[in-house]
Amino acid sequence: MRVTGTPLTVSGTIRAPGDKSISHRALIFAAMASGATRIRGILPSADVRATAGALRAMGARIPALSDDFVVHGQGVQSLHSPEATLDCANSGTTARLLAGLVAGLAGRSARFEGDASLSRRPMRRVADPLSAMGAHVTFMGAAGHDGLPMQVDGAALHGIRYVNAQASAQVKSALLLAGLTSGVAVTIDEPLRSRDHSERMLLARGVALAITSEGVTLPAGQVVQPADVIVPSDPSSAAFFVALAALADAGQLRLENVCLNPTRTGAFDVLQRMGAVLHVEDECDVGGERIGTLVVHPSTLRGTHISGAEIPRCIDELPMIACLAACAEGETRIADAQELRVKESDRIRGVVENLRALGAEIEELPDGMRIVGSRTPLAGHVVTHGDHRLAMAFGVLGALPGNQITIDDPGCVAVSYPTFWRDLSQSVGPVAPSMASAPASVAPSITGSSPLVIAIDGPAASGKSSTAQWVAKLLDVRHVDSGAFYRAITFLAVESGEVPESWTAASVLAHSGRVAWRLTERSVLPLVDGQDQDEALRGAAVTRHVSRVAAMAPVRAWVNEQVRSAGAAVDVVVDGRDIGTAVFPTAQLKVFLVADSWERARRRLLQRLGRRPTEAEIATETEALVARDAQDATQSAPAHDAVTIDTTTVTQEEQVERIVALARATRQRLGR
Ligand code: S3P
Numbered sequence: 001m002r003v004t005g006t007p008l009t010v011s012g013t014i015r016a017p018g019d020k021s022i023s024h025r026a027l028i029f030a031a032m033a034s035g036a037t038r039i040r041g042i043l044p045s046a047d048v049r050a051t052a053g054a055l056r057a058m059g060a061r062i063p064a065l066s067d068d069f070v071v072h073g074q075g076v077q078s079l080h081s082p083e084a085t086l087d088c089a090n091s092g093t094t095a096r097l098l099a100g101l102v103a104g105l106a107g108r109s110a111r112f113e114g115d116a117s118l119s120r121r122p123m124r125r126v127a128d129p130l131s132a133m134g135a136h137v138t139f140m141g142a143a144g145h146d147g148l149p150m151q152v153d154g155a156a157l158h159g160i161r162y163v164n165a166q167a168s169a170q171v172k173s174a175l176l177l178a179g180l181t182s183g184v185a186v187t188i189d190e191p192l193r194s195r196d197h198s199e200r201m202l203l204a205r206g207v208a209l210a211i212t213s214e215g216v217t218l219p220a221g222q223v224v225q226p227a228d229v230i231v232p233s234d235p236s237s238a239a240f241f242v243a244l245a246a247l248a249d250a251g252q253l254r255l256e257n258v259c260l261n262p263t264r265t266g267a268f269d270v271l272q273r274m275g276a277v278l279h280v281e282d283e284c285d286v287g288g289e290r291i292g293t294l295v296v297h298p299s300t301l302r303g304t305h306i307s308g309a310e311i312p313r314c315i316d317e318l319p320m321i322a323c324l325a326a327c328a329e330g331e332t333r334i335a336d337a338q339e340l341r342v343k344e345s346d347r348i349r350g351v352v353e354n355l356r357a358l359g360a361e362i363e364e365l366p367d368g369m370r371i372v373g374s375r376t377p378l379a380g381h382v383v384t385h386g387d388h389r390l391a392m393a394f395g396v397l398g399a400l401p402g403n404q405i406t407i408d409d410p411g412c413v414a415v416s417y418p419t420f421w422r423d424l425s426q427s428v429g430p431v432a433p434s435m436a437s438a439p440a441s442v443a444p445s446i447t448g449s450s451p452l453v454i455a456i457d458g459p460a461a462s463g464k465s466s467t468a469q470w471v472a473k474l475l476d477v478r479h480v481d482s483g484a485f486y487r488a489i490t491f492l493a494v495e496s497g498e499v500p501e502s503w504t505a506a507s508v509l510a511h512s513g514r515v516a517w518r519l520t521e522r523s524v525l526p527l528v529d530g531q532d533q534d535e536a537l538r539g540a541a542v543t544r545h546v547s548r549v550a551a552m553a554p555v556r557a558w559v560n561e562q563v564r565s566a567g568a569a570v571d572v573v574v575d576g577r578d579i580g581t582a583v584f585p586t587a588q589l590k591v592f593l594v595a596d597s598w599e600r601a602r603r604r605l606l607q608r609l610g611r612r613p614t615e616a617e618i619a620t621e622t623e624a625l626v627a628r629d630a631q632d633a634t635q636s637a638p639a640h641d642a643v644t645i646d647t648t649t650v651t652q653e654e655q656v657e658r659i660v661a662l663a664r665a666t667r668q669r670l671g672r
Helices: 020-032 046-057 093-105 116-120 125-132 171-184 197-204 235-247 268-273 310-325 338-342 347-359 388-398 411-416 420-427 464-475 482-493 507-508 540-550 553-569 579-583 596-609 615-632 650-668
Strands: 034-040 068-074 108-112 135-138 150-153 161-162 186-189 216-218 253-259 276-284 289-297 333-334 363-365 368-372 379-381 404-407 453-457 478-481 515-519 522-530 572-576 591-593 645-647
Touching: 020 068, 020 116, 020 171, 020 197, 020 235, 020 289, 020 379, 020 515, 046 093, 046 253, 046 540, 068 171, 068 186, 093 108, 093 125, 093 150, 093 171, 116 572, 125 135, 125 161, 161 171, 161 482, 161 615, 171 186, 171 197, 171 216, 171 453, 186 464, 197 276, 235 253, 235 268, 235 276, 235 310, 235 388, 235 420, 235 464, 268 276, 268 310, 289 420, 310 333, 310 347, 338 347, 347 368, 347 579, 379 388, 388 411, 388 420, 411 420, 411 515, 411 553, 420 453, 420 553, 453 579, 464 572, 464 650, 478 482, 478 553, 482 507, 482 515, 482 522, 482 540, 482 553, 507 553, 553 572, 553 579, 553 650, 572 579, 579 591, 591 650, 596 615, 645 650
Parallel strands: 161 186, 379 404, 453 572, 453 591, 478 522, 478 572, 591 645
Antiparallel strands: 034 068, 108 150, 135 150, 186 216, 253 289, 276 289, 333 368, 363 368, 515 522
């Protein structure tokens, strides 16, 4: 148990989102089969959306990702070459698995690209064996760069026997997919076992795999049958909360529906060896995977050694384990983990540099690290390099009272765990008073308390957005403009060249993997392909089509999720429809602005025309507003606990002052 700062109490039950590996595979196998596959509980993250988008581009009929949907597969031979480059965003699984799929489809080609992080990751590990099977794989980047962009030209392949030296499940799965699409035999020897979701899912789909202690053999001529999937929670996501509960001082956390596949549970074994008190309840089998509820208690943690066959079983959790080790008693040594250097970032370097910057004692090793635990509070700024697992691992450390940790890019969690910050703030229990005076900073200070959310709602032209911006400035917190997210996704839909009349929620959301957000000093800024596109987002084409996109319920759900994840990471003022009801029902302060429709019309025209409008102009605008109010009526009822402010007869300055006063009172009430 840590002894720094105010005690940390954890409580509640968390259902971490769906397993990322299984989610990718569920989509791929559904697209390959002939017939209907029902998928429940898929992880709706940016990585999985990248796979969905790529499969759609090859002709697969994959609807918008939701908690329960059906893919009507047309058989693997129905997949065609995509017209455009496949954008794999940040997702190595998308690029490597789909490279295998395309490689075995004679006459079909695809070009793969990704973001800066994915473009740095090694692709020769799939290119070499796929080429040895007869596919043509060409690296399209600078000379000597064996990563994305990469072109795969499919062919009628021949079989292969391959030693999976890096214990990579992505390589293994790519070769199995190539063997399946070309109908040839593939044997993969695994000196160290990598995760086996592909094998389990293929067996459940009628594929006659032979699995031995040496590896796996796919016989020639196998066909993937459709089979429904219920995706269990991702153990790699649950691990952050197992660590949090183990580091806490009181309470317990329950993590339900966690995938307990033995190739994935290395982190739980390591944590138990370190002294974590955890047990499993309600174990059962679902779709060929063992699942259960993990119950974790505060624990006294000590250092350990992790190496060899255990590494692939906890590879994605090593950043979290290293952070935990910095708070444990004694030394922890991680060896044989050189694979960490080619993940979304060099995770050995990233963990070592960040932990050292926070004040921990840590040494970088070529294939791992050595950490000496301590009870000294950790303080400083974490640079995530856009790596989701670093953001979450340090987010857990930041939630411990006594630590003062800021994180540069909390939004990067969207690739695997979009609701991470919300779950974190909900699980750390009541506000810890010692955190009340955490210094304001450009980056978020992840503290033991839920961030302050001020939700401003009201009918059209009630001045929500300008008021919210002004309030945020005076309170020195960030403003979230949900409209900017609608604009970002609309911009990408416009850019795709598809005619707006044919847009569907699925076709629009296929681009969502390219939208992320970043904190600036004043706002939560949506990024498109990692860039601030503010000017383009305000362009005429976006303005013309944004309301079409905003009317799509799945798009609204996606925007709400973005806004929520920002509001779970930092204090925010946020305005928009349903903000206090659907998006932030637990916002600590909700304001509902109302004004007489004539007055709203007058203000809107004043702003639009830049002069005093005539009575006739106001009358016409009022009519339009009243009609719009009627349309919006169901959406824009105030939350039952909202403070309604009638702004008809007050200036904007006065209404801003009222809200700021309410916010200060709220802060005081919460002890901040
Ligand atoms: C994955 C395999 C692992 C893992 C990654 C997901 C998969 O990578 O780190 O997050 O779904 O197959 P490698 O196969 O590169 O080890």
